[in-house]
Amino acid sequence: MKAHRRKRLSVILFVAAGLSVAVGLTLYALSQNIDLFYTPTQVAQGEVNAGQRIRIGGMVREGSVQSAADSLAVRFVATDYANDVPIYHEGILPDLFREGQGIVVEGSLDNAGVFQASRVLAKHDENYMSPEVKAALDAVGTAPEGAATRPGT
Amino acid sequence: MIPELGSFSLILALCLSALLGSLPIAGAHYNNPVWISMARPLTAGVFVFLGLAISALAYAFITDDFSVSFVAQHSNTLLPMRYKFTAVWGGHEGSFLLWTFMLAGWMLSVGVFSKSMPEEFVARVLGVLGILIFGYILFMLATSNPFDRIVPLPPADGADLNSALQDIGFILHPPTLYMGYVGFSVVFAFAIAALLSGRMDAAWARWSRPWANVAWAVLTVGIALGSWWAYYELGWGGWWAWDPVENPPMITWLFGTALIHSLAVTEKRGMFKSWTVLLAILAFSGSLLGTFITRSGLLTSVHAFASDPSRGFFILGILGISIGGSLLLFALRAPLMKGSFGFEYTSREFFLLVNNVILVVSAASIFLGTLFPMVYQAVTDDLISIGPPYFNTIFVPLMMLLFVFVGIGPLSRWKQTSWTYLAAQLGKVLFASLLVGLIFPLIVLSKFSVAATITLILASWIVFAIGKDISNKVANKRSTLRGLKSLSLSYYGMVLAHIGIAVMLIGAALTSFFSQERSVLLSPGESVELGSYLFTLEGSGRIEGPNYIGDEAELTVVNDGELLTVLHPQRRLYVASGTPSTEMAIDAGFFRDLFVTLGEEKGAGAWSMTLYVKPFVRWIWLGAIFMAFGGTLAAGDKRYRRLRIKAAENSGRGSRTQTAAELQPA
Numbered sequence: 138m139k140a141h142r143r144k145r146l147s148v149i150l151f152v153a154a155g156l157s158v159a160v161g162l163t164l165y166a167l168s169q170n171i172d173l174f175y176t177p178t179q180v181a182q183g184e185v186n187a188g189q190r191i192r193i194g195g196m197v198r199e200g201s202v203q204s205a206a207d208s209l210a211v212r213f214v215a216t217d218y219a220n221d222v223p224i225y226h227e228g229i230l231p232d233l234f235r236e237g238q239g240i241v242v243e244g245s246l247d248n249a250g251v252f253q254a255s256r257v258l259a260k261h262d263e264n265y266m267s268p269e270v271k272a273a274l275d276a277v278g279t280a281p282e283g284a285a286t287r288p289g290t
Numbered sequence: 291m292i293p294e295l296g297s298f299s300l301i302l303a304l305c306l307s308a309l310l311g312s313l314p315i316a317g318a319h320y321n322n323p324v325w326i327s328m329a330r331p332l333t334a335g336v337f338v339f340l341g342l343a344i345s346a347l348a349y350a351f352i353t354d355d356f357s358v359s360f361v362a363q364h365s366n367t368l369l370p371m372r373y374k375f376t377a378v379w380g381g382h383e384g385s386f387l388l389w390t391f392m393l394a395g396w397m398l399s400v401g402v403f404s405k406s407m408p409e410e411f412v413a414r415v416l417g418v419l420g421i422l423i424f425g426y427i428l429f430m431l432a433t434s435n436p437f438d439r440i441v442p443l444p445p446a447d448g449a450d451l452n453s454a455l456q457d458i459g460f461i462l463h464p465p466t467l468y469m470g471y472v473g474f475s476v477v478f479a480f481a482i483a484a485l486l487s488g489r490m491d492a493a494w495a496r497w498s499r500p501w502a503n504v505a506w507a508v509l510t511v512g513i514a515l516g517s518w519w520a521y522y523e524l525g526w527g528g529w530w531a532w533d534p535v536e537n538p539p540m541i542t543w544l545f546g547t548a549l550i551h552s553l554a555v556t557e558k559r560g561m562f563k564s565w566t567v568l569l570a571i572l573a574f575s576g577s578l579l580g581t582f583i584t585r586s587g588l589l590t591s592v593h594a595f596a597s598d599p600s601r602g603f604f605i606l607g608i609l610g611i612s613i614g615g616s617l618l619l620f621a622l623r624a625p626l627m628k629g630s631f632g633f634e635y636t637s638r639e640f641f642l643l644v645n646n647v648i649l650v651v652s653a654a655s656i657f658l659g660t661l662f663p664m665v666y667q668a669v670t671d672d673l674i675s676i677g678p679p680y681f682n683t684i685f686v687p688l689m690m691l692l693f694v695f696v697g698i699g700p701l702s703r704w705k706q707t708s709w710t711y712l713a714a715q716l717g718k719v720l721f722a723s724l725l726v727g728l729i730f731p732l733i734v735l736s737k738f739s740v741a742a743t744i745t746l747i748l749a750s751w752i753v754f755a756i757g758k759d760i761s762n763k764v765a766n767k768r769s770t771l772r773g774l775k776s777l778s779l780s781y782y783g784m785v786l787a788h789i790g791i792a793v794m795l796i797g798a799a800l801t802s803f804f805s806q807e808r809s810v811l812l813s814p815g816e817s818v819e820l821g822s823y824l825f826t827l828e829g830s831g832r833i834e835g836p837n838y839i840g841d842e843a844e845l846t847v848v849n850d851g852e853l854l855t856v857l858h859p860q861r862r863l864y865v866a867s868g869t870p871s872t873e874m875a876i877d878a879g880f881f882r883d884l885f886v887t888l889g890e891e892k893g894a895g896a897w898s899m900t901l902y903v904k905p906f907v908r909w910i911w912l913g914a915i916f917m918a919f920g921g922t923l924a925a926g927d928k929r930y931r932r933l934r935i936k937a938a939e940n941s942g943r944g945s946r947t948q949t950a951a952e953l954q955p956a
Contacts, residue, residue, distance in 0.1 A: 148643070152643075152647055155647055155651065156651060159651040159654075159655065159688075162683075162684065163655045163658060163684055166679075166680050166683040167658070167659065167662060167680055169679075169680070169683075170676055170677055170679045170680035170683070171675075171676060172675045172676075172677055173672065173673075173674050174673030174674055194673075204890075204892070206892055206893065207811060207892075209810075209811060209889065209898050228809055228900075229809060229887065229889035229890075229899070229900055230889070230890075232869070232870045232871055233869065
C-alpha cells in the first residue's frame with residue numbers, strides 16, 4: 138500500500154472510530170433521558186410505576202386548583218375527562234395556567250398516587266392546545282367542543 | 291385593493307423566479323450569453339416584487355385592515371405602532387413572506403457583489419437560488435397566502451398580537467435569525483453551482499468564504515438574540531433550553547462553523563473539497579429543517595406555528611427535493627473531484643479536520659435528540675420527550691474537547707508542525723491557563739468547583755494560545771505596532787471569534803455553576819436574602835398600558851448596607867386577547883444580573899415571586915457579539931477585495947487589447 142493511501146485509510150479509521158464512540162455515547166445518553174408521555178387514563182390504569190420520570194398531559198379540572206396561602210405550593214387535578222390525576226407542585230405557575238386549560242406536567246408519581254410535578258407547562262396562546270394534550274383527550278374521546286388546534290404563534 | 295396588489299406581486303415574483311430558475315442555468319450549460327445575462331435583472335425583479343408584497347402586508351397592518359385574515363389574527367387597533375409594523379412576522383404566513391424576502395435580499399447582494407466571478411458561474415448560483423425561491427413562493431401561494439381575505443364579514447377588531455411577542459426581542463430576533471439562516475442558502479447555491487460546473491478550485495472557495503462568514507456571523511447574532519430574549523421574557527431564568535425549535539438553528543450553526551473552517555483548508559490548501567461541499571449542503575439542510583419543524587406543527591414548543599398537515603407535506607416536499615437532489619448531485623459529481631492528501635498528523639489541516647469531526651458529531655447528536663421523539667411517535671404511537679439532560683450529556687463534553695483544539699489550531703502550521711515545536715509553544719500556555727483556572731475561582735468567587743475550574747482553564751487556554759500566536763507573528767517585525775498592522779483582517783477576525791468562544795464559555799460556566807435562585811412569598815415590608823443581596827418588597831399597585839392592564843410590585847435591593855437598585859416586576863393582562871403575561875425586572879450588570887419574576891398575589895398585598903442572582907450571564911451574549919464581529923471582519927479581508935480589483939483590471943485590459951486589435955487593420 139502506498140504511503141498516502143495508508144495515511145488516508147488511517148484518517149478514515151480515525152474518523153470512523155470517533156464517530157462510533159460518539160454514536161455509542163449518544164444512544165446511551167438517549168436511553169437514559171427519555172421521558173415517556175402518559176394520559177391520565179393510562180396513569181389511572183396503573184401503567185406508571187411510582188418514581189418513574191414521566192410527562193402527563195391533560196386539562197386542569199375546573200374548581201380543582203387549591204393554592205396555599207403562605208407558600209408557593211399548589212394542588213390541582215389533571216384530567217382527560219375520563220380519569221383524574223392529583224398534581225402537587227411547588228413554584229410559580231406559568232402565565233397561562235388556569236382551570237379548564239390544557240397543560241403538560243413533568244415529574245413522577247409518589248407512593249400515595251399524587252403526581253409530584255417538577256415543571257408545569259402551558260401554552261402561550263389560550264386557544265391553542267398542544268398536540269400532546271390533544272392526543273391525551275383524543276385517546277379517551279372527550280375533547281370538548283371547539284378545542285381543536287388552531288393557528289397560533 | 292392593496293392586499294390584492296400584494297397577492298399579485300407574489301404571483302409576478304413566482305413567474306420571474308420560474309424564469310430565473312431555468313434560463314440562466316440552461317444558458318450556462320449551453321453557453322448562451324443572452325440567457326446568462328438574464329440572471330441579474332430577473333433577480334432584481336424577484337426582489338422588487340417580493341418587496342412590494344411585504345410592503346403591502348405592512349400597509350394592511352398599519353391601516354388596521356382586518357378584512358385580511360392574517361392581520362385580523364395578529365393585530366389589534368390598540369396595538370402600538372411598532373408592533374403593528376413588526377406583526378408582519380408575528381405568524382406563520384407573514385414570517386414566511388419575510389423569510390422569502392430575506393432570500394431575495396441575499397440574492398440581490400450576490401448579483402451586486404459578484405463582479406469578480408465568471409458570468410456563467412453567477413448565472414448558476416442565482417439560478418439555483420431562483421429554483422429555491424420559486425419553491426418558497428409557490429408554497430406561500432398554495433398553502434399560506436398572507437393576503438387571504440375574510441369574506442363576507444370581516445371582524446371589527448383583531449385578535450391582537452400574542453402578548454409574549456410584544457417586545458423588542460420580537461422586533462430583532464426573527465429577522466436576524468432568518469437572515470442568518472437564509473444566508474446559508476447562498477453558500478449552498480455556490481456549492482451546487484460548483485458541482486454543476488465541475489469547477490471546484492481554490493477560487494470557488496475564495497468566492498464562497500465571505501458569504502459563509504457573513505451568514506455565520508448573522509446567524510450567531512440571531513441565535514444570541516433569541517437566547518437573550520428567552521432569558522428575560524420567558525422568565526425561567528435560563529438562557530438555553532434545548533427546545534426542539536432552538537435546536538435546528540444550533541445544528542445549522544454547528545455545520546456552518548465546520549464549513550467556515552473547512553473552506554479555509556479548501557482555499558489555502560485545495561483539500562477537503564467534497565467535504566466542504568457536503569458541509570454546505572448540510573448547513574442549508576439544517577436551515578430547512580428549522581422551517582419544517584416550526585411550521586409543520588410536529589412539535590410542541592413556544593415557537594411552534596399551527597399544525598396544518600398540507601403545509602407540513604409541502605415543506606417536506608421542498609425539503610426532500612432540495613436535500614435529496616443536492617445529495618444525488620453530490621454523489622454523482624464528488625468522485626470527480628481530486629483532492630490531494632499531503633499533510634501530517636500535527637498539521638493545521640489535521641487539527642481542522644478534528645474540529646470538523648467534533649462539530650459534525652455534535653450537530654448530528656442534537657439532530658438525533660430533536661427528531662427521535664417524532665420518529666418514535668411515528669413508529670410506536672407513544673409520545674416521548676427528550677429533555678435537556680440528554681443534550682448536556684452529549685454536547686458539553688464534546689465542546690470541552692473542541693476547545694482543547696481551538697487552542698492548538700492557530701499555533702499549528704500548514705502541512706507539518708513538529709511535535710517539539712508544538713510542545714514548546716503550548717507548554718507555557720498550558721502552565722498559565724492551569725494557574726488561572728486553579729487560582730481565579732478561589733480568589734474571586736471564594737469557592738472551588740471542579741467544573742468551573744475546568745472551564746476556566748479551557749477559556750484561558752484559548753486566550754493565551756491566541757496571545758502566544760500573535761506575539762510569535764509580531765516578534766520578527768521591527769516594532770510591535772508595525773507587526774500588528776501587518777496582520778490580515780481575516781486573522782484578526784479569527785482572533786476575535788476565538789476570544790468570543792472563551793468569553794462565552796466563562797459566562798456559560800459561571801452562570802450555570804454559581805447562579806442562585808429562590809422562590810418566595812413576600813408581604814409588603816418583608817425582606818429576603820439571596821447571596822449578598824437583600825430584596826425587600828416595598829409594595830404593589832395597579833398599572834395601565836396602551837393595550838394591557840396589570841399589577842406592578844416594587845422591590846428594593848440592598849448590598850452591603852447600600853441601596854443598589856429598585857426593581858419593578860409586572861404581571862400584565864392583555865385586554866384584547868385576554869392573555870396574561872409576566873414582565874421580569876432585571877438589573878443587568880457586567881458581572882452579575884439580578885432578576886425578579888412576579889408570580890401571583892396571595893391576598894393582602896403579598897406576592898409569590900422568584901429571585902435570581904446570575905453571575906457573568908451577560909458574557910454569553912458578549913461572546914456571541916465577539917464571534918459575529920470576528921466573522922464579519924474576516925469577510926472584509928483585503929484579499930477578497932484585491933481579487934475583485936484584479937479581475938476588473940483584467941477585464942479592462944481585455945477590452946483595451948480588443949480595441950487595439952480592431953484599430954490595427956484600419
